[in-house]
Amino acid sequence: MREVKLSLFGFGNVGRAVARVLLSKEAFFRERYRLKFRVVSVADTSGVVWLPEGMDMREALAVKETFGKLSSWTNDYEVYSLTPKEAVREIDADIIVDVTNDKNAHEWHLAALRDGRGIVTSNKPPLAFHYADLIGEAEKRDLPYLFEATVMAGTPIITLLREGILADSIEGMEAVLNATTTFILSQMEMGQDFERALKTAQRLGIAERDPSGDVLGIDAGYKATVLHCLAFHPITFDDIAVKGIAEVTSGEVRRARERGRTIRLVAAVEKGKVVVEPREVPLGSPLAVESHENAAVIRTDLLGELVIKGAGAGLKETASGVVSDIVKASLSLRGA
Structure with a gap:
């Protein structure tokens, strides 16, 4: 012992x-x-x-x-x-x-x-x-x-990248990494505007009193930076491009749904380049997550497309x- x-x-x-x-x-x-x-x-x-x-x-x-x-x-x-x-x-x-x-x-x-x-x-x-x-x-x-x-x-994406696919060269990945923005965008799909959806998230304890880290994309940006460091080479948060969901309108959300798509805050990670921004994704995509789920689609030379999905929040x-x-x-x- x-x-x-x-x-x-x-x-x-x-x-x-x-x-x-x-x-x-x-x-x-x-x-x-x-x-x-x-x-x-x-x-x-x-x-x-x-x-x-x-x-x-x-x-x-x-x-x-x-x-x-x-x-x-x-x-x-x-x-x-x-x-x-x-x-x-x-x-x-x-x-x-x-x-x-x-x-x-x-x-x-x-x-x-x-x-x-x-x-x-x-x-x-x-x-x-x-x-x-x-x-x-x-x-x-x-x-x-x-x-x-x-x-x-606790969904083990870090262990996967650090220890699990050592024979593979990673070509890129897309991920939804912030559950608060997913909740807000889901509320907007049900008819709320951004401000009302944010207040709902705060009332339920899903969003912080100061929600800027989530809605401005900073939290997702931190996480995407870490993923790039693991998959490719070290960079810092200052090297990436980040846009949050504060400017997403109810009309954009509605039109996306009419096209069979949903808007999520997506981190796109490629060698030397990280972009975090709201994007339309097909409703059948692994990135069309709900609730507190996170998901990542990792592309490698040997495995092809690998999906890891699970809880991205919760005590x-x-x-x-x-x-x-x-x-x-x-x-x-x-x-x-």
Whole structure:
């Protein structure tokens, strides 16, 4: 049995979903992989709770859900005011798990790698802007840097591209990678205009209070950038073209339906070129997804056309991607 020490950064919805999977499947991980996970620290925006011998994650969940912040956990644990970079250097952990939205997280990811710690992350901007540096540092030190949940939640497109089709040359791919825009466009097909459809999405918790990352195509652009880095060579988000759905009109949606087509926010990824924009796709296309599904059509020289489709959002789905990477990283560490 190998014990693996985890340091968890981010204890919002995704972080708590990860914690629940680690708890509920503890016996499964022991029996199937001979792995025991010990969470030695948890951080949210209020502070870092750190206990080298391991934390009671059920109590951590109760504190966060009752009081809204980990800094309220004062009875048995000390709360530290550490920056993420300080925390990854001071806390003895095997794997750093980043489920934050910190756009500058590449700085402390690099610090963690240089201190010999593996990384598992669902955080997109570090990879969308610093992929080459992060992967290069991890490879130089023979450490895992895993990021399945950055694209399509737990649907394993990252593993497919990184490990599954190594004999193939990828010629290009088209993908629908943002479920919020799919919901809004679906509502517009039912007669709502863009503003009303957006408000519906916000009321249901599908769109954020600030929806710009989704409706302007930024989220899909981050994901498409990561796919290009995997399929071809490293680029950054600044190298791609992005147009969101804010200018799509009800008339355009209606006319597309009359032609047997639907409008979706499509990322087209070719070597040296990434374009994210609303496009008409046939109703029978794998890209004509509904609800929270994502889909990608990958073209290769040997396999031809390969379709991967599945959940692109959702807490347990994202936690699946994160925890799968935790298991994979644990097994790859020396001595596993």
